[in-house]
Amino acid sequence: MAATVSKTKNEKKPFHFMKWAKSRKGQQVLICIAFMVIPLLLLFTFTYLPFGEMVKFSFYKMKYSTPVDKRVFVGLKNYIDVFQRDDCFGALKLSLYYMVGAIIQLVLALYLATILSFKVKGGNFFKGLMFFPYLISGIAIGFIFKFFYTRGFVFDTILQWCGFELENLPYWLKDQSINNWSLVATSVWRYFGQNMVLFIGAIMSVDADLYEAAELDGANKFQQFKHIILPSIRTIVTLNVILSITGSLSAFEQPFVITDGANGTGTYFVIMNDIAHTSQKVGLACAMAVVLLLIIFACTILQKLFFKYVFRDAESDDESYKAKKARLAAEKAARRSTKKGVA
Amino acid sequence: MKLKKVLAVTLAAVMTMSMAACGDSTGETSGTNDGVADNSAAAGTEAADAGAADDGAADDGAAEGSLSYADITLGEDYTDLTATITLFNHRTDMDSADYGGKNWESYLADFNAVYPNITVEITTDTNYADDALTHLQSGDYETIMMIPAVDKADLSNYFVSYGDLDTMKEQINYATTWEYGGEVYGVPSTATTQGIVYNKKVFEAAGITELPKTPEEFLAALQAIKDNTDAIPLYTNYAAGWTMGAWDAYIGNNATGDVTYMNQKFAHTKDPFQDYGDGTHAYAVYKILYDAVAQGLIEDDYSTTDWEGCKGMINNGEIGCMVLGSWAYPQMEAGGPNAADIGYMPFPITVNGEQYASAGADYSYGINVNASADEQAAAMVFVKWMTEESGFSYNEDGLPVAKSSTETKLAFEGVTFLEDEPSVAGEEDLLNELNSESELNINAGGNDKIQKIIEHASNGDMTFDEIMAEWNQAWSDAQEVCGVEVTE
Numbered sequence: 054m055a056a057t058v059s060k061t062k063n064e065k066k067p068f069h070f071m072k073w074a075k076s077r078k079g080q081q082v083l084i085c086i087a088f089m090v091i092p093l094l095l096l097f098t099f100t101y102l103p104f105g106e107m108v109k110f111s112f113y114k115m116k117y118s119t120p121v122d123k124r125v126f127v128g129l130k131n132y133i134d135v136f137q138r139d140d141c142f143g144a145l146k147l148s149l150y151y152m153v154g155a156i157i158q159l160v161l162a163l164y165l166a167t168i169l170s171f172k173v174k175g176g177n178f179f180k181g182l183m184f185f186p187y188l189i190s191g192i193a194i195g196f197i198f199k200f201f202y203t204r205g206f207v208f209d210t211i212l213q214w215c216g217f218e219l220e221n222l223p224y225w226l227k228d229q230s231i232n233n234w235s236l237v238a239t240s241v242w243r244y245f246g247q248n249m250v251l252f253i254g255a256i257m258s259v260d261a262d263l264y265e266a267a268e269l270d271g272a273n274k275f276q277q278f279k280h281i282i283l284p285s286i287r288t289i290v291t292l293n294v295i296l297s298i299t300g301s302l303s304a305f306e307q308p309f310v311i312t313d314g315a316n317g318t319g320t321y322f323v324i325m326n327d328i329a330h331t332s333q334k335v336g337l338a339c340a341m342a343v344v345l346l347l348i349i350f351a352c353t354i355l356q357k358l359f360f361k362y363v364f365r366d367a368e369s370d371d372e373s374y375k376a377k378k379a380r381l382a383a384e385k386a387a388r389r390s391t392k393k394g395v396a
Numbered sequence: 397m398k399l400k401k402v403l404a405v406t407l408a409a410v411m412t413m414s415m416a417a418c419g420d421s422t423g424e425t426s427g428t429n430d431g432v433a434d435n436s437a438a439a440g441t442e443a444a445d446a447g448a449a450d451d452g453a454a455d456d457g458a459a460e461g462s463l464s465y466a467d468i469t470l471g472e473d474y475t476d477l478t479a480t481i482t483l484f485n486h487r488t489d490m491d492s493a494d495y496g497g498k499n500w501e502s503y504l505a506d507f508n509a510v511y512p513n514i515t516v517e518i519t520t521d522t523n524y525a526d527d528a529l530t531h532l533q534s535g536d537y538e539t540i541m542m543i544p545a546v547d548k549a550d551l552s553n554y555f556v557s558y559g560d561l562d563t564m565k566e567q568i569n570y571a572t573t574w575e576y577g578g579e580v581y582g583v584p585s586t587a588t589t590q591g592i593v594y595n596k597k598v599f600e601a602a603g604i605t606e607l608p609k610t611p612e613e614f615l616a617a618l619q620a621i622k623d624n625t626d627a628i629p630l631y632t633n634y635a636a637g638w639t640m641g642a643w644d645a646y647i648g649n650n651a652t653g654d655v656t657y658m659n660q661k662f663a664h665t666k667d668p669f670q671d672y673g674d675g676t677h678a679y680a681v682y683k684i685l686y687d688a689v690a691q692g693l694i695e696d697d698y699s700t701t702d703w704e705g706c707k708g709m710i711n712n713g714e715i716g717c718m719v720l721g722s723w724a725y726p727q728m729e730a731g732g733p734n735a736a737d738i739g740y741m742p743f744p745i746t747v748n749g750e751q752y753a754s755a756g757a758d759y760s761y762g763i764n765v766n767a768s769a770d771e772q773a774a775a776m777v778f779v780k781w782m783t784e785e786s787g788f789s790y791n792e793d794g795l796p797v798a799k800s801s802t803e804t805k806l807a808f809e810g811v812t813f814l815e816d817e818p819s820v821a822g823e824e825d826l827l828n829e830l831n832s833e834s835e836l837n838i839n840a841g842g843n844d845k846i847q848k849i850i851e852h853a854s855n856g857d858m859t860f861d862e863i864m865a866e867w868n869q870a871w872s873d874a875q876e877v878c879g880v881e882v883t884e
Contacts, residue, residue, distance in 0.1 A: 116832065117533055118546050120553070199635075204697035226699035229855065313637045315847040316699055327844065330526055332835045 111339035118333075131340035141341055144321040145348075147233060151301030151320075154237035158245045159293055165245075166252030167278055180253065184246040191243070195310025198239045202226050202311075229317045236307045236318055244300075248293050255286035291360045298356065299349045321345060463773055465558035465583070466567050468780050471510055478513040479774035481767075484531065484538035485585075486524035486759060489727075496730035498791050507781055514774045525841065539767045539775045542585065542759035545840060548576040548824040555581040555762035556772055558779075568783065568797055570757035572818040582760030583779050586723075586794030589755045589813065590645045593728050594717035595710050596739045598627045602716070607741045609751060611675055611684050614744035618693040621716040630688050631706055631715040632850060634698040640846040642720055643685060644839045646743050647678035649754030649814040653747040658754075659819040662838075663826045663875075666882045667868040671861070676747050679864060682849055684744070685719075686860040689853035698850055707731030711738065719743075723758060726793045742811045755795050755813045826880065834874035836867060 073079040111131055115124040135141045165183065169176050186194070201207045202225035209222055225235045259282060267277050283290070305322035308314050314323035321341070329338030468474070490500045500518050507516065519538065521527050528544035531537040532554055546554065557579035558564055564571040564580040574582030599607075602621040608614040618629035633639035648658030662668055671679045688694055695701060709715045711732030718724070722740055729735040742751050761782070763775045782788055784798045793805050795813075819826065831837045836845055845867070852858035875882055 116547070117529060118550055120550070199700060203700035203702075206700075224697050224699065227697050227854070229851070232699070312699060313635065313843075313847075315634070315637065315844055316851050319844075328835070331837055331841045331843075333832045334835075 107339045108343060110336055111343050113336045115335050116333040117335055127336065131336045132344065134337055135340050135344050140319075140324055141321070144319055144324045145302070147318070147320045148302045148304065150233045150237050151240060151304045152298060154241050155294075155297035155301045158241040159248060159290075159297060161241070162245045162248035162293075163252055163290070166249045166256060167282060169249070170253050170256040180250065184250050186243045187247040189243075191306035192310055194239065194243055195306060198235075198307075199226075199311050202235055226312055227316065232312065232316060232318055236311060239307050239311065240301075240304065244297075248297070251289055251293060252286065255289040256282055259285045287360070291356070294360075295353055295356055298352055302345065302349055302352065463556065463769075463776055464563070465580075465776060465780060466563045468777060470777070470781055470785060474514075474773055474777050475511060476513065477511070477770060477774055477777070479770045480515040480517065481539035481771050481775050481778065482517045482519065483540040483778075484519050484521065484524075484528065485542045486521060488520040488522050491518070491520045497726060498787075503782070503786055503788065506786065507778065510781070510785075511774075511777060514778065516778060535766070537764060539764045539771050540779065541762050541764070543574055543582045543762040545828075547828060548574070551576045551581040551762075552579070552765070554765055556765050556767075556776075557581055558583060558763075558776070565799075567799055569795075569799060570755075570797065570815065573757040574760050574762070575818060576824060582757075582762050583783055584757030584760045584797045585782065586758045586789040586792050587755055587797055588722045588758050588794055589753045589808070590650055590721050591740050591742045591753060591808070592717050592719050592744070593710070593722075593725055593738065593740050595627070595713050595715060595737050597734075597737045598625055598713050598716045601625045601627075608744045609742075609746045610744055611680055611687075614684060615687055615691070615693070618688055618716065619691070622693055625716075627714055627716045628695045628709075629693040629716045631701065631710070631718045632685075632689070632694050632698050633701050633703055633706060633718065633720075634847055634850055635701040636703040637843040637847070638841070639703060639720065639843075640850075641837075641839075641841055641843040643681065643846050644842065645721060645754070645756075646681045646719075646745070647838070648816060649752050650743045651677050651681050651745050651747070653750060653752040653812075653814070655814050655817045658816045658839075659827065660817060660823075661883075663819075663823070663830055664881060664883050666872070668871060669864040669867045671864070676745060680745055681743075682846070682864070683860055685846070686849050686853045686863075689850050690856070694850075698854070711735070713737065717741075722793060742808050751808075751811045752814050753808055753811050755815055757797070758794065826878070829878050830871070830874045830880065833877050834870040836870055836874075 074083060112126060112128060113124045114127045114130075169180055173179070189197075204224060205219065208225065209219060212222060213219060223231055226232045263281050264277055267281060272280070303322050304320045305326075308318045308320050308323050309326070312318045314320070314327065319327070325338050325341045325345075328334050328341070487500070489495050490497075493499065493501070500520075504516055504518070508514070524542065525544055528541055529546070531541070532544065532546065537554075541555075543551075543555065551574060555574075559567075559580060561571060561575050561578050561580055564575075568583055570584050570587055571580050573584060574580065598621060599617070602617070602624045604617045604620055608617045621627055621629040648662070649655060654661070669678050669682075689698075706715060706718065707728055708731045710718060710728050711734050713734070718728075725738065725740045728738045742753050745751070761779045763772055763779065767775065784800065789795070789797050789801075790803045790805065795804050796802055818824075827838075828840070831840050831842070836842050849860075849863060852863060853860070872882075
């Protein structure tokens with residue numbers, strides 16, 4: 054850093070650096086830099102530096118305890134392994150369960166948020182009730198559900214009250230065809246309250262006059278939701294979808310605590326943890342982390358594009374789609390003409 | 397505008413890189429400087445112990461006056477030494493005043509009666525195996541640690557030598573557990589054997605008069621328990637995970653009767669998981685589990701087993717037996733009011749008409765090589781006291797560690813105790829390498845592979861031979877990668 058600063062110094066010298074530094078503009082720049090340095094420094098040391106190290110590790114064959122000079126550089130071998138191994142990429146298939154869960158969770162949250170943002174008896178009570186699971190620590194939830202799903206315990210007892218026979222009930226965590234759904238249900242139960250509260254917050258900010266106007270125009274509740282609420286809260290919806298999808302790619306707590314990743318419930322993160330800490334293949338685990346990061350990047354970008362397409366009607370609150378299209382066309386034409394002019 | 401942004405980002409990147417580079421190099425140099433300073437300081441004050449620890453080739457002559465386990469006479473040496481040392485270990489249960497046996501507090505009280513000026517601060521951790529490695533890696537760790545799974549070649553970077561192997565062999569059993577280059581870096585806290593913890597009353601009620609000695613007899617006994625009692629014949633403790641890894645402990649001495657098998661031959665064996673046809677070796681061990689699951693001789697829903705709950709269940713006669721090391725024996729006795737019902741029997745494998753049990757060290761005490769000379773001396777005094785005077789090993793139902801003692805509560809009639817031979821010089825890390833490469837992690841936390849045996853047996857989607865073939869393949873691949881010489 055010192056080098057770059059002195060370089061600028063050297064360049065600026067003919068323009069009287071000291072004078073510039075004392076001038077109003079110079080002071081502004083210097084203060085900006087001074088204020089930026091601390092947060093950037095913290096960001097570098099605690100985020101980018103460790104991340105850089107992790108990327109570096111992913112090119113080595115090493116254990117945690119291997120001294121620096123004994124780590125073997127293996128090039129891209131770890132990355133090739135990630136793509137060739139069944140368990141690494143197979144684990145990503147489990148994320149599909151969690152993605153389905155995420156969609157159910159968002160729909161449920163949006164539905165309840167819409168209802169609860171209007172006048173409902175005991176609305177705050179229900180909000181609190183449904184937000185509560187999010188406040189419990191993930192580990193505690195794991196233990197709760199471990200007992201919840203145990204044969205003949207809570208869940209089975211409740212179902213027996215409803216008239217089911219114990220013999221006809223599946224083993225919620227043992228049966229490999231449903232144990233992932235059991236875990237996903239736990240995840241939905243935990244997070245939908247949080248999504249709901251975010252949605253309610255966004256819906257609150259919608260101008261109440263709009264509903265009145267819509268009602269006068271004869272719009273029913275669903276039309277109001279579709280044409281007023283949804284476009285108004287699209288930023289929050291997008292954000293929640295992105296968070297949920299990335300969250301489902303990196304699902305960890307539920308399978309780790311409830312089933313220890315055994316019995317076909319080992320998600321990508323659980324496998325990664327196992328490879329890093331039990332088998333001590335740190336390089337491979339780091340490569341897995343980098344690959345997951347790239348996948349999440351890709352997913353995020355795809356979602357952005359998708360939402361841009363879905364909400365194109367509502368890109369702007371004031372102008373209609375047609376008007377906007379016309380404006381964009383005009384802009385494009387203008388740009389083209391300036392380009393031609395430059396050429 | 398865009399150009400400016402790109403420029404700004406590039407500048408930021410350049411700044412990070414230059415800073416990262418600086419940080420790295422300074423970190424390294426200061427690290428080595430510290431090491432040098434430590435060495436010279438230690439050499440100046442007490443003796444060349446730090447130097448000796450760093451250099452495995454240091455011989456007896458150079459060790460004159462240095463810290464040595466054998467030379468410490470308890471109650472006479474170092475009684476006026478004042479030091480504060482820390483101990484990091486896995487016995488969370490011993491932290492509690494409710495602990496059934498003797499807890500840490502009473503051990504420390506006894507210790508301070510002899511050494512009033514040495515303060516020992518004890519930290520315990522439920523996730524010890526992983527956290528201990530993290531502590532070591534950070535470079536800032538406790539004075540005494542239970543040595544976690546480190547490579548033997550790295551021992552001298554972390555721990556002080558207690559003395560050379562020949563001297564230590566006269567002092568303690570299992571001296572070779574943490575030996576490298578002729579120096580001993582770990583003294584076992586206690587020693588355990590491997591067998592099966594069972595409920596005598598349940599076995600009686602099922603009409604089993606003689607303890608099973610072969611896999612067939614064992615499975616027949618489990619079947620008898622299922623038919624004649626309400627108890628769960630074999631409780632797997634599947635959900636806890638680490639309890640499954642315990643099965644690996646039986647494939648060495650118990651299943652072969654060969655003390656060189658585990659640390660010397662196993663790594664070189666071609667297809668070690670093959671069927672030897674005589675009910676021995678790893679194949680027979682894991683087959684017991686597979687068959688028990690396939691024949692429905694385990695709990696109904698293995699995915700929700702409860703480790704804490706199983707102690708009370710076996711104590712109350714709801715469980716027939718569980719495959720766990722002898723360390724679990726006192727815990728099962730303490731699990732309820734029927735301590736006398738709990739028994740401990742050898743693993744049901746007979747090799748050429750003989751039954752064997754492996755005796756091995758539990759976690760070993762290692763002393764921080766970066767600690768000051770006084771702290772190291774105090775730590776060594778504490779370790780020797782724990783080993784010889786405290787009665788720890790006896791209290792915890794272990795086998796004796798101190799050479800001078802033969803006291804133990806365990807007795808296997810007609811069973812020969814064997815102690816694994818250490819690996820051949822130069823191959824100390826071979827098993828670790830193969831474990832890591834093959835990801836089978838035999839005796840090193842490879843829980844999921846055993847859990848998979850249960851899953852496959854229960855779902856019936858893979859035969860036992862197919863599983864073993866898969867493991868053989870993984871092992872062979874790892875042998876190839878590590879360049880191991882393979883014998884048929």
